[in-house]
Structures are given as structure tokens and as C-alpha cells.
Amino acid sequence: MLDIYPNAPPPSHVRARGEVTISCRSNGLTTTLNKLRQAGSLKCFFPKTCRNELQAVLLNSAGGLTGGDQLIISARVEPQAQLTITSQAAERIYRTLDNHESLIRTELHVSNNAHLNWVPQETILFEGCALRRSLTVTLEETSSLIIIEPIVFGRREMGETLTSISLNDRIEIYRSGQPIFIDVIQMFGDAEEELDKPSVANGARTVTSVTYIASDAEAHLAGIRQLLPQEAGASLFHSDTLVMRLIAKDSNDMRKWLIPILDRLTQKGLPKCWSL
Secondary structure (H helix, E strand, O other): OOOOOOOOOOOOOOOOEEEEEEEEEEOOOOEEEEEEEEEEOEEEEOOOOOOOOEEEEEEEOOOOEOOOOEEEEEEEEOOOOEEEEEEOOOEEEOEOOOOOOEEEEEEEEEOOOOEEEEOOOOEEEOOOEEEEEEEEEEEOOOOEEEEEEEEEEOOHHHOOOOOOEEEEEEEEEEEOOEEEEEEEEEEEEOHHHHHOOOOOOOOOOEEEEEEEEOOOHHHHHHHHHHHOOOOOEEEEEEOOEEEEEEEEOOHHHHHHHHHHHHHHHOOOOOOHHHOO
């Protein structure tokens, strides 16, 4: 298995290492699985759908991540194919030990005339967690995709507070080798204090980014803005790149706003595990 601690020995308390590699292709009528490799705690399931896409559901059988744990995900969507990747449940990032980070690395490649929906459920951060996560997407000239990354900073309804965390979250999207979108969220120390600032989240505890890249992105802009609450925003970065940021007080509030947006962008193709 690929090790993403290349220059340092892994901590003695490693509890989870998982890896999934997916490749899919079009047979002219639907999308079929071309290659699957899964190892360690990360598993992948393929529920039946009535659509001509392949749907992959990721499951971390370790039940969450703590310091030193590693997850590696890679997927390739061949020409004309359509792939949706989601998660069976929210991913939980627990308190770290010995200052080691939880590491998640995702690499996605979308070929010409292919489409990818990367729509995992929430990542929930717990007090004392340390997460370093990267998502790198490589597009070809006529690729299209939807990417979301919802982050929950403690479950307010459970009385959880985050006064000491480490978060380094990075999304990079390239087309034909050129960067077209880079988004970084970094937060260290007292997340409560930072999120309470009016210029950051004004007391909200969930932050969700949505990126839609397709030839009809501009046509969706006005309709998406009508679906967003006052605390959210949507902008057209390029003629085919629509980017949204949504903040909400908790997961339920976030889903209330996010699901109608995803239903619109996926033409009501959101996986069942996303149901309210």
C-alpha cells in the first residue's frame, strides 16, 4: 500500500490505513466498472441505479480517523463515462495522539466527454483533531464535474466545542495541466473563536464548498443564487466554472440548503444516502 508518510516512520498507534482505486468506462449504453482495488479499512460498494452512471459508495470500516491514520482514494473516468462517488456516512476525525495528523489524499481524473460527481457526506471534526486533506482533480478539455466538501466543526446539538484543532484542507483542479481552481482552508487552534468572527462564519459551524464545471455553468448561476440563503454566495469563476460557499449553523441546516442545489445540478441524481 502506498505510504503518505514518505519521510517519517508511522506512529506506533496507527489504527487505520485504507486505499481504494476505481476506474470506469462507457460501453455505449451505460457506465461499467473497469478496475477496482481496495485495501485496508477503506471499502467500496456499487448500488444499482436506474441511471446510466456508475455509483460508488465509500465506507471506512475503522469508523473514523485519528492521528496517523491514512486514506488514499483515486478514480479515473474514461471517455463518455459517468461516475458518482459518495460516502455511506459522515467521516469523523477524532482527537490525535502524539501530534500526528490524520491524512486523506484523493486524486481524480476525468477524461474528455466524461462526468464525475464527487459528493461525499460531511467530515465531522472533533476536539483535538488534526487533519491534512488534499483533493486533486485533473480534467481534460471537455470534462465536467461536481465537487462538494462539507465540513462540520463539532456537533453543536451534542454540546461539542472545538478549542484546539489543526485543519489543512486543499482542493486543486487542473485542466490540460493548467490550474483553474485552488481552494485552501486552514485553521489552527481555537475554531470556536475563529468561526464566531462575523468576517469568517458569524457563528456557523458548517462550511461547504461546491464547484460545478460544465458548459452550462453560467446558465445555472441565477437559479442557484435563488436557492441559497443570505449567508451563502455563488460566483462564476470562468464561463464554465461555478463556485459556491455555504455556511450553516449545523448539519441539518446545511443539508436543507445543499440538497436542493445538488438535485438541480445532478438532475435529481443525488445518491440515496444523502436523503434528509
